[in-house]
Amino acid sequence: MVFHPLNRKNIDESFRIWERFFALPIRSAHAVMEVLCPPCCAVCREPIDDSSQTLCHRCWLELQENLQNQACPVCGHSVGKYALIEGRCHRCQHTRPVVSHVIRVGDYNNTLRELILAFKFHRQSHLDRFLGALLAAAVMGAPALAQADLLVPIPLHWRRRWSRRYNQAELLARAAAENLKQQGRSIPVNCDLLRVRNTPPQTAMATMTDRLINLHGAFAVPRTDVFLGKHICLIDDVTTTGTTLRVAAQTIRKAGAKRISAAVLAVAANN
Numbered sequence: 242m243v244f245h246p247l248n249r250k251n252i253d254e255s256f257r258i259w260e261r262f263f264a265l266p267i268r269s270a271h272a273v274m275e276v277l278c279p280p281c282c283a284v285c286r287e288p289i290d291d292s293s294q295t296l297c298h299r300c301w302l303e304l305q306e307n308l309q310n311q312a313c314p315v316c317g318h319s320v321g322k323y324a325l326i327e328g329r330c331h332r333c334q335h336t337r338p339v340v341s342h343v344i345r346v347g348d349y350n351n352t353l354r355e356l357i358l359a360f361k362f363h364r365q366s367h368l369d370r371f372l373g374a375l376l377a378a379a380v381m382g383a384p385a386l387a388q389a390d391l392l393v394p395i396p397l398h399w400r401r402r403w404s405r406r407y408n409q410a411e412l413l414a415r416a417a418a419e420n421l422k423q424q425g426r427s428i429p430v431n432c433d434l435l436r437v438r439n440t441p442p443q444t445a446m447a448t449m450t451d452r453l454i455n456l457h458g459a460f461a462v463p464r465t466d467v468f469l470g471k472h473i474c475l476i477d478d479v480t481t482t483g484t485t486l487r488v489a490a491q492t493i494r495k496a497g498a499k500r501i502s503a504a505v506l507a508v509a510a511n512n
Contacts, residue, residue: 283368284355295371300352307347308375314383316483317343317508339490340475340483342502344383346375349479349507357478357506361409369409373416376504380417380474381424386502389474391431392418395489396460398439413506414476428474434489437461443485452484460492469497474504481509 279288282297289297296304313320313330315338320330327334347353359365360372380386394410402408414430421428438459446452462468473493475486480503490501 283359283365283371284352295368296352304347304352304356307351307353310348312345312508314342314344314385317345317480317503317505318511319348319508338483338487339494340486340501340503342383342385343480343483343486343505343508344379344386344503345480345505345508346372346379347507349481349509353507361405361478364406366407366409366412369412369416372506373413374420376413376476376506377417377420377424380421380428380504381426383504386474386504387426388472389428389502390471391468392428392474392476392504393431393434393493395475395477395485396432396434396436398436400439410477413478417476417504431467433462433464433467434493435461435463443481449482449484452482453488456484456488460489462492462496465496467496468493470499471497472500472502473498474502477503477505479507479509480505481511 280290280292280294281288282300283295284300285297287297287299294301310319311322311325312318313325313333315329315333315336318330318332324330349357356368356372360368380389392414394408394414396410397405397408411430411432418428418430436459440455440459443452443455446455473490475489475493477486480486486503486505490498490503493501
């Protein structure tokens with residue numbers, strides 16, 4: 242059966258109502274477990290003294306090291322100290338990307354990788370607040386993104402959303418928006434970008450061409466006026482080649498967006 246994008250919008254909204262209905266019991270159950278069981282690090286599971294903390298001291302220091310790594314502001318990939326030429330890495334020197342800036346929290350390895358895997362695949366949705374705060378800090382530290390009009394999470398197809406129980410990018414966007422608001426910068430979250438094809442994971446695609454073909458026609462915008470003339474900041478957990486961000490941005494550009502940036506938790510090495 243083929244769904245009209247507007248019907249898919251209704252399906253996505255139904256899932257959000259369902260998620261909100263079950264979110265409170267899930268968070269309450271997590272809070273009860275914190276009382277009944279000694280608090281432990283979200284990564285190494287070592288006991289920690291302060292239940293308000295997410296990581297133990299060792300994992301926190303490892304994460305801080307990752308946060309200090311320098312990255313290209315255009316593609317988000319790690320670069321050496323003197324590798325940027327006129328603010329770009331060698332791969333971005335002669336390109337005009339549809340996503341003008343990609344900022345990230347860090348590299349996809351060690352502590353940050355384990356946090357993302359727990360958040361994304363192990364149903365540790367309560368990590369959205371910690372990870373959202375990291376993402377908000379990255380946005381506030383990038384003047385080009387801090388002036389965005391809307392935060393737009395990369396959507397999941399409803400079938401994958403059903404199996405995962407939530408869209409991690411949307412939880413990230415909402416947690417980051419809440420944190421930004423507390424810092425005096427209000428950027429609304431908009432979920433009008435839809436995933437209208439249930440594509441195989443991009444990690445299964447061997448080449449850039451395969452990834453582009455896989456995502457052809459995967460996104461749609463049912464409301465053609467919502468992005469008109471706006472600066473959009475796409476939100477996702479991990480990017481590798483940037484293909485998903487690029488295809489999503491092209492869809493938003495066709496809907497009239499003036500400028501498109503992106504903020505992600507991590508950038509995976511693309512050798």
